[in-house]
Structures are given as C-alpha cells and as structure tokens.
Amino acid sequence: MSDPHFKRIAIIGLGLIGGSLGHAIKRGKLAERVVGHAHSEATRKRALEIGFVDEVVPSAAEAAKDADLVVVCVPVGAVGAVAAEIEGSLKRGAIVTDAGSVKNAVVRDMGPHIPDGVHFIPGHPIAGTEQSGPDSGFAELFDGRWCILTPIPGADREAVAKLAAFWEACGSRVDYMEPKHHDLVLAIVSHLPHLIAYNIVGTADDLETVTQSEVIKYSASGFRDFTRLASSDPTMWRDICLNNKDAILEMLGRFSEDLSALQRMIRWGDGDGLFQLFTRTRSVRRMIIEAGQDTAAPNFGRNPTHISDKKS
Amino acid sequence: MSDPHFKRIAIIGLGLIGGSLGHAIKRGKLAERVVGHAHSEATRKRALEIGFVDEVVPSAAEAAKDADLVVVCVPVGAVGAVAAEIEGSLKRGAIVTDAGSVKNAVVRDMGPHIPDGVHFIPGHPIAGTEQSGPDSGFAELFDGRWCILTPIPGADREAVAKLAAFWEACGSRVDYMEPKHHDLVLAIVSHLPHLIAYNIVGTADDLETVTQSEVIKYSASGFRDFTRLASSDPTMWRDICLNNKDAILEMLGRFSEDLSALQRMIRWGDGDGLFQLFTRTRSVRRMIIEAGQDTAAPNFGRNPTHISDKKS
Secondary structure, eight states, X not given: OOOOOEEEXXXXXXXXXXXXXXXXXXHHTOXXXXXXXXXXXXXXXXXXXXXXXXXXXXXXXXXXXXXXXXXXXXXXXXXHHHHHHHTTTOOTTOEEEXXXXXXXXXXXXXXXXXXXXXXXXXXXXXXXXXXXXXXXXOGGGGXXXXXXXXXXXXXXXXXXXXHHHHHHHTTOEEXXXXXXXXXXXXXXXXXXXXXHHHHHHHHHHTOSSSOHHHHHHTGGGXXXXXXXXXXXXXXXXXXXXXXXXXXXXXXXXXXXXXXXXXXXXXXXXXXXXXXXXXXXXXXXXXXXXXXXXXXXXXXXXXXXXXXXXXXX | OOOOOEEEEEEEOOSHHHHHHHHHHHHHTOEEEEEEEOSSHHHHHHHHHHTSSSEEOSSHHHHHTTOSEEEEOSOGGGHHHHHHHHTTTOOTTOEEEEOOSOSHHHHHHHGGGOOTTSEEOOEEEOOOOSOOSGGGOXXXXXXXXXXXXXXXXXXXXXXXXXXXXXXXXXXXXXXXXXXXXXXXXXXXXXXXXXXHHHHHHHHHHTOSSSOHHHHHHTGGGTHHHHHHHTTSOHHHHHHHHHHSHHHHHHHHXXXXXXXXXXXXXXXXXXXXXXXXXXXXXXHHHHHHHHTTSSOOSGGGGOOHHHHTTSOO
C-alpha cells in the first residue's frame, strides 16, 4: 500500500467537504501542513478559528504553491476558474484532485489547465449532509463511505495509488470508474433523488387547498424526509444540474414514465399492480442496510422523544 | 379535561399501530383490560407473548364485546369488513375509532355498520415507521405526534373529548378536521411522498446501465433516504391508493407538472430558475425542525461510524 502522507496539502473551498477533509487529515496526521483557501474572507477566518487548516491564504494560486496535494472542494461550476488560477503555481509531481459530484464536466473544465508533470486525478467522495459552510464539517464524514476516483487515460499509477491510500486513511473505501459512467450512476443515486425532493417540497409549498402550517405540522408522515435533501446547498445543486444535464434528463425521463404508469394504476384501481411494485422495492432497503450504507433502526433512528422536546 | 381511562379497550389489528397503542395504553395505565384481535394466529400469539394486550381472541366480534373503546388498526381496505363483523357485539355507549390514513373511505365503509347509541369517531394518529408487524410497536411512537380526529356531524361532544383525552394520554397532540380535508392534507404530506419513494426505487431497480450493486453501494448520496419510505407495508399502501384516489391523483398531477417545469429548466440551462427553486425549499426544512417534527441533527442524526460497522 502506498504512503498516504503528504508534506503540504492545499484545500481549496472550505465548506462541508473541504472542512471535513481538513478534520480527517488532522485526525489521521496525514500532512505536515494544511493550507486552505476560500473565496469569502469570513469563511477563511472561521476555518482558521476551528483549526481544520494550519493556514489560510487569500488566493487559490497561493494555496496551491508548493503543495504536494491540491484538493478542489468548490461547486462544480467553479472548478474551471480555480484550475485556471492555480495553473501557474502547481509544482511538478503534485497531485490535483477534486470532490465534485459530476466528473465528465470536471475533466472538461479542469483538464486543459493542468500542466505536464502534474497528476490530475478527479475524485468524488460519496458523502455529505444537508448542511454547508465551514462549521458543518466533521472528521467522520468519510468513514465507511465510498470515494470514487476517475483517473484519465494514462494516469500515473503510483499517483493514483497514493491518492487512494490518502482517501482510505481519511476513512473512505475507494472505487474506480470512467467519468461518464460515474455521472450516470450519480444521476440515479444522488441527482435524481435531490431533484425529486426539491420538486415535491416546491409542489407542497404552492398548494392553495392545504396550508403551509398543515404541511409542517403533519410532515412526520413522510414529507419531512424529503425536506432534508431539499435543504442542501443551492449553488452546488444548480451547478450539478447544469453540468450533468444528459444523464439527469435521462433519469428524469425514466422516472416520469414510471410515475405515469403508477398514476394509471391508481386511476384504474389496479390493486395487484400496486401491491407488486410496493413489494419489490422493499428488498432494496434490506440490501442497503446489509451493505452498511444505512442504519437498520426504524425512522433512521430518530428518537421521537428528542424530537418532541421542541414543541410548537 | 375528560378522563382518558377506559375499562375495556379492544384493539383490532396488532401490527405497528395496534401494537404501539397497546404499549402506550400499558405505559399510561389507561385501561383495566386490553383485548386484542388479529387475523393471523401467529400475530395473536406473538402479541400476547410481548404483552401489549392482556388477552387475545380469535374474532373481532369477540374482542369488541363489552369494550368501552374499540380501536380498529387494520389496513383501510379491511375496515368495512371489520365493522360488519363487530356490528352486533358493540355495546351501547361504546366509542369506535380507527387509525387509518384515509378518512372519507373509512366513514363510507364503517359508518353504515355502527349501531345507534355507539359513538363512531374516525381518527388518524400521524405516526409510524417503515416497519410492520407486532414486534415493530413501541410505547413512544405517538409522543409529540399529531392525532387527527374527524368526528362526523352530530358526534357526541363528550365522547369526542374522551377520545381526545385518551390520545393525549398516549402522548399525542390532538387536532380536528373534516374527513375530506384530512384526505387532501395527507395526500400531500404522506401519500405523495410514499408513492414518489416507491416510484424512484422502482426506476433505479429497472436500469440496465447502472447495476443494482452500484445503486446499493453509493446510496448514501441521497437514494437511501427514499428506500425507507419505500419499504413500508405494501398492503397498507395499496389500500391507501385505492381509497384516496381523487386527492392522490390531484397531487400527482401537480407534482408531475412541476417536475416538467424543472426538467425544462435543466434542459435549457436556466441556472437562475434552478437556484431560486433550490433556495425556496430550504426554509420549509427549518420550519419543520422549529415545529418539533424532525431532528436538527445532520443526516437525521445517523451516526456514520455506527452505520459502517456493518461492512459489505
């Protein structure tokens, strides 16, 4: 196994992912020095206060200078500009990676800015919460979660192995994919669920016959689960939609087709068809729990008594 | 406040709701004797073993005999048959209620079987988990959750007050609605979310380009949240679809319309429109947390370390 340690790591973007990465690097003692950069001065200041970076600098170029590993943790719509900015400061032999939820567009936007002799290995830790900002990060975010690396053809094997070892030391399990396939997989496991969640919360918010206060009060009957995903960072999700258009439209098309079939079963009272669908989906949950990707506790283990401590 | 105690309570249907109700009655010492009935002998035997009822009987009629409160906790497609069966055994002055997720159909199917002098007050505790069966019940299920009563015109005020006091003693907060309005509210806060969840899990299961094992492995990026709702009891959900058709079709229609608009924004790269939608939905989550209807902890408080204890 490769050595997961780096001398100097630059984290560009200090929100949930960048912050959690900083915490995980500290926990694993994976770098001698962690330099951070974020666009906003307040974020930089806060990151330093929390201490998941050793130093913050006002430009991405400065952060990347002399770094052995540069991890770009900004919304995918901004990775191209960051790459252009750091292009001149990257040191020979450095590894540049990212954490974006789409990979084809990242290869397209960052790729041309990576100088010869620098190892560009796009990546995507499949981990997150609905929260954002430097205060939302924590060291355990990546524990037991998958991190997908999508090395481009001709990537240096040693550099890929070193980056994989690094993510494993951060708690992740590492997998490899083609960028295009990654984007298709993420379209169904992540992008479609988020869009559906945003959509249903929007639909509920627009009703004239049911008040917002009724939606809130009775949300524990199902609706509340969707509001978690629908409170994720808007910039991040706008950029994902704009940068994984084809795969998302493909999945939305399939979902809508299936929804029309379901609607038809309800309209025509096809009890057997409904029962069959509702039975088939149960086993998927079981497999997710067996794979260690969710808790087996009912209601995600939410404690009803804790929740009701805060009464309206 | 009315006295929430009853001499003899009959629970018909001993699954998640009937079981939890039995536990809550025991916890609050709300009855001198709890008699239970379930269709399946194994369920009856198990209920008695667990002890959330004092006695089980092989017929609904026998359970209802001499009961002061009869709570029907079976799928809404079966409430009419249960009402027909207990019709002859109901004692004058008894209260009959249910726990079904639709109310108009319950009034239609049970109403004609309720004799004069018996108080029929349909109800719906807005509480549950994705699990089912007698082992899934627990006393705290109703704590802090709303219970909606939909008394029919001319309902006896004292009986309604007594039933409300009973649900409050089980931990619930009580609200009142017209059956038709209840069905509309539940269509958006519960029925639509479940159908959407069942649908997306079905769509993912049908893909040829992404394998099932990929869907399972990377489900923590959003998809897994939907699988919880999509593992709920198939019979219960079939019956809800068949018995709240109009309201569900109305909500599905609105949802599909909105989804088409969202799809169009993605196709045409309308970043501002996407950003606006994704921002608006955030505040709904905040209000739900403030109303005590969900936990504020990120990821519903799921502990990544606990989850990853079980590795595939």
